[in-house]
Amino acid sequence: EDKVVQSPLSLVVHEGDTVTLNCSYEVTNFRSLLWYKQEKKAPTFLFMLTSSGIEKKSGRLSSILDKKELFSILNITATQTGDSAIYLCAVETSGNTGKLIFGQGTTLQVKP
Amino acid sequence: NAGVTQTPKFQVLKTGQSMTLQCAQDMNHEYMSWYRQDPGMGLRLIHYSVGAGITDQGEVPNGYNVSRSTTEDFPLRLLSAAPSQTSVYFCASNDRGITTDTQYFGPGTRLTVL
Numbered sequence: 001e002d003k004v005v006q007s008p009l010s011l012v013v014h015e016g017d018t019v020t021l022n023c024s025y026e027v028t029n030f031r032s033l034l035w036y037k038q039e040k041k042a043p044t045f046l047f048m049l050t051s052s053g054i055e056k057k058s059g060r061l062s063s064i065l066d067k068k069e070l071f072s073i074l075n076i077t078a079t080q081t082g083d084s085a086i087y088l089c090a091v092e093t094s095g096n097t098g099k100l101i102f103g104q105g106t107t108l109q110v111k112p
Numbered sequence: 113n114a115g116v117t118q119t120p121k122f123q124v125l126k127t128g129q130s131m132t133l134q135c136a137q138d139m140n141h142e143y144m145s146w147y148r149q150d151p152g153m154g155l156r157l158i159h160y161s162v163g164a165g166i167t168d169q170g171e172v173p174n175g176y177n178v179s180r181s182t183t184e185d186f187p188l189r190l191l192s193a194a195p196s197q198t199s200v201y202f203c204a205s206n207d208r209g210i211t212t213d214t215q216y217f218g219p220g221t222r223l224t225v226l
Contacts (some may be wrong), residue, residue, distance in 0.1 A: 034215070048214070074129070102147075102154035102156070102157075
């Protein structure tokens, strides 16, 4: 059975800290791994990763995929209170279906 | 573009009632999906569609039906609502371009079954 596991499930840090969120997966026919940020409403897209070892960056956020060890990490540096959210990892399997398998999410709270 | 729209935003049902959650997208996306989100469980796929006339089951399809008669619309039907179906429901559609593979989510429907 395909599964995606995120850790930790929740995290509390202070502004300025650096955090690392983990996502491991066991799936057949891996196609891509995606990270989303969810605040009060629908998830919003952060990154899509398909190749091992290539870091994706957007401002203070970055992510990398290790297809050999079957995991990805999402780093957030110099955290701000606006980073408080649920961070979701999802894996797309097989080809041309568009369906995603999500992890449980990591709830990040950044305190002032 | 309105993106992905969902109606209603909130709904309260009694056990045994049926209803349809509406989802529409105006981006001409082939792929559409329905997820439910429960605390501590991320999003779980209910049903998905790879194009008009084609649907398939996801992880948690029991108690739900879908149809895809047009590219734009992908309604989700609850046949006989149960308290276990209390959840937040998200509809999504896929942009399958060459360099992106973004899934766009609707704003969600919060459903309570009493």
